[in-house]
Amino acid sequence: MTKPVLIVGGGLAGLFCALKLSPRPVTILAAAPLGAGASSAWAQGGIAAAIAEGDTPEKHTADTIAAGAGLVDAEMALGMAREAGDRVRDLLFYGVPFDKDLEGQLVQSREAAHSERRIVRVRGDMAGKAIMEALVDAVRRTPSITVHESESAEKLHLTAGRVTGVISRGPTGKARLFSGDQIVLATGGIGHLYAVTTNPVQSSGIGISMAAEAGAVIADAEFVQFHPTAIAIGRDPAPLATEALRGEGAIMVNKAGKRFMQVLHPDAELAPRDIVARAVFAELQAGRGAFLDCRTAIGARFADAFPTVDAACSSAGINPATDLIPIAPAEHYHMGGVLTDKAGRTTLPGLWAVGEVASTGVHGANRLASNSLLEAIVFAARIAEVIPAPLHSAPPVAFAAGPEILPDPETLDMLRQTMADHVGVIRTSLGLKTAIWTLADIEATAASPHLAAMARAALFIAAAAYDREESRGGHFRSDFPGPVPTLAHRSRLTVTELRTIVNAVLAGA
Helix, strand or coil: CCCCEEEECCCHHHHHHHHHHCCCCEEEECCCCCCCCCHHHHCCCCEECCCCCCCCHHHHHHHHHHHCCCCCCHHHHHHHHHHHHHHHHHHHHCCCCCCECCCCCECEECCCCCCCCCEECCCCCCHHHHHHHHHHHHHHCCCCEEEECCCEEEEEEEECCEEEEEEEECCCCCEEEEEECCEEECCCCCHHHCCCECCCCCCCCHHHHHHHHHCCCEECCCCEEEEEEEECCCCCCCCECCCHHHHCCCEEECCCCCECCCCCCCCHHHCCHHHHHHHHHHHHHCCCCCEEECCCCCHHHHHHHCHHHHHHHHCCCCCCCCCCEEEEEEEEEECCEEECCCCCECCCCCEEECHHHEECCCCCCCCCCCHHHHHHHHHHHHHHHHCCCCCCEEEEEECCCCCCCCCCHHHHHHHHHHHHHHCCCCECHHHHHHHHHHHHHHHHHCCCHHHHHHHHHHHHHHHHHHHCCCCECCECECCECCCCHHHCCCCEECHHHHHHHHHHHHCCC
């Protein structure tokens, strides 16, 4: 009997990989009820795919490289762009209701830094939700897939340097070991390491922490993308005003009604996200406020065209058809993660990574809009094609571990605020040192293993940002405001190298 592949994560990457593996047996460990804790479900823009007449994978790749600020792996990006059409057709097969015109052709929109209209969407801003609903339904109808919901992974189990299992806690809080020698990490991103984020609480960096602790290489950890138009209504996570609004002509103004992007970039509101995020941050820091004005470009069509954003605004008494939408930058996506090759293999035998937890090199220093869902499905399919049949696995067994200890709320808030204050949109040497001191103390003293793991993932970001003395893409140092040509390469850190940087900072070096 073929043993199951073990997938850790119930988001787009994990579910798509499981479906592509069918009819091979798969076991999924999902940290929340299936689909509920996945940031994929909150994605509003859609999937980038060069399938329209006049568009090409080469054009898509050129846009990806331009947005990535000199660090994109061009071969990886071109391969991804060339596979986009097939993966979109897979999603159509699984029942995703992408928008179509009267002739049955996919409707495509344009987003920031894309040279063509190549984003496939669902009802304007509901792509992520619709994709996840379709895949959850497909997974539940696939007999070869077993799902364990509300199962939170804590640690990778190693045997002689090989990953041979996952230690996790189910709904009862008791630890148990799921064994297997082919494990796919699809745990999502790092959003809840920050005080303001657009991501669900499950995006806590646990995948990076687990993989690094086991010995995997972490790449490009310093590159964090802050979405410039989170809706600033005091909610955690912050609801998102999709970039597609600006693609439809919405503009950004301060409280005096003055546009501020036109003087900063030739593409104005459609400039790369890092530039727009810093501009919004600057307006807020100066006390001028920042708002998205959709009144002229979209107006009365808003509720029908963008129902998710409309609902979020309405919950705060804002009518986007007639009112300005208050905005602020929020952590949105992590370009860094566990280093993989083009097939999704990590540097640890038996461990694969896909989705936001992985670092494939296709995003470089700054992800191009709507490339994240595309990366997830492309590399999930690649893993399914090449992953060998597991040699051994066994039913989950009780594992010797202490009782579950939840993070102390005050310390968790300190961690998140430290990241927002010092490892956010604008960074400095002193701020990054302060973050490292605080995060190292939290990691060393936390009674909760989960909180310690979050601090460890945060340290990777802060240490890599401290080590990169330049500004590039999503990483901006006000003390080193320009790019340095000799630093135009990806970063890589092991946990041992992380400790070297942290210890040097703690020693005052």
